[in-house]
Amino acid sequence: MSRLGWIILAVVVVVAGAFLSMTSFGSTERRTSRVAVAASAPDAEPAPERPGQLVVPVAGVRPSAIADSWNDPRGGGSRGHHGTDIPAPGGTAVVAAAAGRVEKLFRSGLGGITVYIRSPDRRWIYYYAHLAGYTPGLAEGQAVRAGQSIAYVGDTGDAGEGNYHLHFGMQRMQPDQRWYQGEDVNPYPMLAAAAPTR
Structure with missing residues (x-):
C-alpha cells in the first residue's frame, strides 16, 4: 500500500x-x-449518629441555613404553620431525614405532591410537601435510609408559583394510627441539631 x-x-x-x-x-x-x-442529587449529609437528630432533608443545605417557622401565620392568619420550610432551587434533591418506610405518596391542595415516611418503630411520620416529583422508582412500602434521595424540591400545592421550598413536617404517632392521624411536632430543633458534633 x-x-x-x-x-x-x-x-x-x-x-x-x-x-x-x-x-x-x-x-x-x-x-x-x-x-x-x-446531577440533581448531590451527596446528602451523613446519617445522624445521635437519637433525635435528623439529616437535613434538602441536599446541600446546612442546619445553620434553616429558620424556625413553626406556628407562623398561614392562610391569612387562620392557622399556624406546622412544619419547617427549607428554601432551595427547584429540582434540588430532597432526601430522607431519617430511615423508615414510605407509607403514602399523596397529592393534596395544600401540600401538593407529598411523601409520608414512617419510622421503623411506627412512632413518627416524616412529611415532605410542595415537591416537584418523586425520585424514579419511589413506591409505597419501600424502605428508605437516612440521606437517600426520595424527591425534588418544587412549588406544588399552595406554595405559590416559583416559591420553591420543601415543607418538612413531623407527627408523633401511635403505632395503630394512619398516616394522617398524628400529632404535629416542631421539627426545627431536630434539624438544627443536625450539625456535626466532634
Whole structure:
C-alpha cells in the first residue's frame, strides 16, 4: 500500500474511534435517567449518629441555613404553620431525614405532591410537601435510609408559583394510627441539631 493509502487508513481509524467513543450502545433512557438523578442529587449529609437528630432533608443545605417557622401565620392568619420550610432551587434533591418506610405518596391542595415516611418503630411520620416529583422508582412500602434521595424540591400545592421550598413536617404517632392521624411536632430543633458534633 502506498504512503497516501496508509495516511487515509489512519485518518479513517481515528475518526471511527472518535465516533465510537461518543456513542453508547446501551439503553439511552437508562443512561439519561442516571445522569439526571446524579446531577440533581448531590451527596446528602451523613446519617445522624445521635437519637433525635435528623439529616437535613434538602441536599446541600446546612442546619445553620434553616429558620424556625413553626406556628407562623398561614392562610391569612387562620392557622399556624406546622412544619419547617427549607428554601432551595427547584429540582434540588430532597432526601430522607431519617430511615423508615414510605407509607403514602399523596397529592393534596395544600401540600401538593407529598411523601409520608414512617419510622421503623411506627412512632413518627416524616412529611415532605410542595415537591416537584418523586425520585424514579419511589413506591409505597419501600424502605428508605437516612440521606437517600426520595424527591425534588418544587412549588406544588399552595406554595405559590416559583416559591420553591420543601415543607418538612413531623407527627408523633401511635403505632395503630394512619398516616394522617398524628400529632404535629416542631421539627426545627431536630434539624438544627443536625450539625456535626466532634
